[in-house]
Amino acid sequence: MRRGGGAAAAAAWPPVASFLVLALCLVCASVYCFTRGFLLTRVQLSDTTADAASSGTVDRAVILVVDALRFDFAAPRASAAVCAQHRFPDSPYFHGRLPVVQQLLREEPSRAHLFEFVADPPTTTMQRLKGLTTGGLPAFFEVSKNFASTAIEEDNIINQLVAHDKRIVFVGDDTWMGLFPTQFNKSYPYPSLDVKDLHTVDNGVMARITPALLQASDEWDVIVGHMLGVDHVGHRFGPSHDEMTRKLAQVNAFIEQTVRALPPRTALFVFGDHGMTPDGNHGGGTFEEVTAALFVYLSPQSTPVGRPNEYPAACFSAVRQVDFVPTFAAMLGLPIPYSNVGAVIPELLPADVLHEALHANAMQVHSYMNHYSAVTGIRNVELDQLDIEFDEAEASFRALHKQKGHEDTASALYRRYFDHVFSLCSRIWTTFDLPLMRWGCSLSALVVGCLLLQLLSVDTHFPTWAVAFGAGCGLVLSPFTGFQIVSLAATGAAVGFLVARWRTRARTLPSMLCDWPGAVALVLTCLHTAGFFSNSFIEAEPAVVRFLIMTGLALVLLLLVLREPRPGLVWPALLLICVVRCLHEIAGDGAVTHVEQQQEQQQGAVATAVALASAAPYAVIVFAVWKSTRFFYSDGNVKLPALAAAARWFGLCSLLCVGAHWTLASTSTLPPRIAYAAGAAAIACTVACPPISNSNPRHAAACGMLLAVTPLVAWALLLLGPRSTAAVACLCAQLVAFVWVHRYWACASRADPGLLLGVMWALFALQYFSQTGHTYQFSGIHFDAAFVGFEHTHLSVGALLVAYNTFAAPILCTMALPFIVVFLQEPFDPRQSIGCLAQPLLSYVLVFCLDLCGSMTFAFIARRHLMVWRLFCPKYVFEAAMCLCVCCTALLAVLLLRRVLPAREGDGSCAASVGDPVVAKRRRGVGALAK
Secondary structure (H helix, E strand, C coil), X not given: CCCCCHHHCCCCCCHHHHHHHHHHHHHHHHHHHHHHHHCCCCCCCCCCCXXXXXXXXXXXXXXXXXXXXXXXXXXXXXXXXXXXXXXXXXXCCCCCCCHHHHHHHHHCCCCEEEEEEECCCCCCHHHHHHHHHHCCCCCHHHHHHCCCCCCCCCCCHHHHHHHCCCCEEEEEECHHHHHCCCCCCXXXXXXXXXXXXXXXXXXXXXXXXXXXXXXXXXXXCEEEEEECHHHHHHHHHCCCCHHHHHHHHHHHHHHHHHHHHCCCCEEEEEECCCCCCCCCCCXXXXXXXXXXXXXXXXXXXXXXXXXXXXXXXXXXXXXEHHHHHHHHHHHHCCECCCCCCCCCCHHHCCHHHHHHHHHHHHHHHHHHHHHHHHHHCCCCHHHHHHHHHHHHHHHHHHXXXXXXXXXXXXXXXXXXXXXXXXXXXXXXXXXXXXXXXXXXXXXXHHHHHHHHHHHHECCCCCCHHHHHHHHHHHHHHHHHHCCCHXXXXXXXXXXXXXXXXXXXXXXXXXXXXXXXXXXXHHHHHHHHHHHHHCHHHHHCHHHHHHHHHHHHHHHHHHHHHHHCCCHHHHHHHHHHHHHHHXXXXXXXCCCCCHHXXXXXXXXXXXXXXXXXXXXXXXXXXXXXXXXXXXXXXHCCCEECCHHHHHHHHHHHHHHHHHHHHHHCCCCCCHHHHHHHHHHHHHHHHXXXXXXXXXXXXXXXXXXXXXXXXXXXXXXHHHHHCHHHHHHHHHHHHHHHHHHHHHHHHXXXXXXXXXXXXXXXXXXXXXXXXXXXXXXXXXXXXXXXXHHCCCCCCCHHHHHHHHHHHHCHXXXXXXXXXXXXXXXXXXXXXXXXXHHHHHHHHHHHHHHHXXXXXXXXXXXXXXXXXXXHHHHHHHHHHHHHHHHHHHHHHHHHHHHHHHHHCCCCCCCCCCHHHHCCHHHHHHHHHHHHHHC
């Protein structure tokens, strides 16, 4: 008896696997082309500014970046309450928790100012630091570089300090070292990615800066400190937590200590690079995320600010974060960086310095805009209007030199010019490559077309030569057309496949729609994708998916009553609707965020309640895995070789280590590491030596799939946390219900449920994506998963853990499809199993590819929409990542099923070939892919 792989003895590489490889390559090409056209970085100019903005008002500066310092953390509670623009909740945990700021505002109005510091999305640290040092607007695509920062090549304030022989000392977040690797005279970087570490970076900043201020000031001109404690508390506990109160009290004490130690003629800048959402995350463009705080204090003997603050009589002014760069340069007498689009803050400069600074600022911005438009070829009516406004402001400035009294007019004209420049840059900063975007959309549509045509085809072989010929033609033509090699090669391969399959299609799309399960499946898929053309539907997608699932099941019930009114077919559908609804209520709606999960783990009574609530579904999962594997081989028809038996115990060990990790309240990294190692060993043992069977190959195949998938379930539980246990358990229960109901339909009905099975299962995957606490926003990514089992993680390892945490539901659902098909095949024949898997698997992949096509298309149409970066772009990024993940997992699922299928000679075939001849004809085309 041969072990593993015998089911596909006639084909070493199943044709359906070849098609999945083609689909994966086409998806990669479409994502590559669209991303290159949609998420472009702006053109960076290497020019620098040589002339100083002013003579300066201070000699030294201390910059203290308090990561995620939201405005209401510093603003007095009374003032924030009377200002209409401040829409923050009044919380005793964080509101107005920097009393030293309020004291200085009240006691020294000519030396202290507080501003609402408005950031530009994306609100990730590296992008904000680029904006705070260059004065430009970082492109959205650079969010992918947030954890692998590269040196800034544009003119920036740090380079200007170095060019003017200013000595810089840096302490804090090591992101700065990636941006400025050689510019600091002294540097003390600390790791920034461990969100569980609340104090190491902050303690290091306080321990280094205070002695530097008290010692001889000839060792530094500018000190930069970057504290991470507030941000890490937000990620771990959220802002409404006692730990946030304690951390803000520590920051307040350090600010007070720094103010007392400031040398004469020194400016202190305390600001946040971004804010945070109510659950402690950031990255998007919501009000809470973009509204940070900026506090400026001038030490004695410094030139007083131009306009004393009016606290507490008036609201605080709002300034843009890009305004920090020209203001800082003017105060220290430095040239304004060449690529700056910000404006000096008038409240911080005395009148005699302000107008010279405004003039230098306008000259720099005007020069940059003209140079940028010449390099990029952008020229429109708005740029011509900016030239007119610049000339008017300059004329008013010249009149100011001849006759006093034009100060307010000149300042107002300059402000109008700066506001229009910023507005224009915000709209056209990224130059979309429309041909590449169209090519990406077209390739994604070709993927959908290939999938649909494959579902209609009866060809038994993969058209290798047609695909290779098409790709080769694309490669040959690319040098002559000027298009991307990747896009032309992928297009050629897709066209070659479509031509080959068009000649062998068994039926048309209308004929598929006449088959009611196929009609229901395609209608549900198209309705889900159509929702991407509305921002309201995208924001409410979890509810939309649940509605489509229940609607689909209700349509199945209705059509069964109308087409085949037999009680034996109706009551299973009705039972499935009830089961799905009940499981959804048990699993929850995913509204509890990972921050709330971590808060519950820190609170005694709540933590106990959560542990008890999670213990039941966790015990059910462990018991089900143990009992199922025991059931499969207890009848004597399935034999577990030594390695397969070891895989069973490795899988159970991985599951048990998850419970041990939760029991120890995450204080030890040993259980997670054992879970990772045991799970990997279980998969390796199963692939190396799967179960074998003498007389029951179905149980052998199911046992092999279960042994390989068990570690994936354990890892999902480990990374998702205790609150997701119910969702994972309900997913497993739903799997059992689907197997039972669809098997009953396949035996009792003449309809073909294969296409409907794949589409409905894809909708369930999307449902459980949200029920495990995930959203289509960067702020909803569970970055803490990177440290499950690790105190300090490598970038690649952390990225894999975060990716699996995010897409655990689609991965598990994809790996479950072979398990379903193994039990649906009647009678079971290992030689036909992969063929029977093709139709539901390809229809499952079709849902994600069509979603990707829809998100690309709408992002292309709405590329100038107000919510494109806040909503449509994150949606596209998540859809692209999820589609790639599903395609890869589907390919692995096919190969795994082929490996665990036992060798068995004998008669029997797929239900599609021995049952009703009409059903056999429908399935034979896709089923023969693995003939």
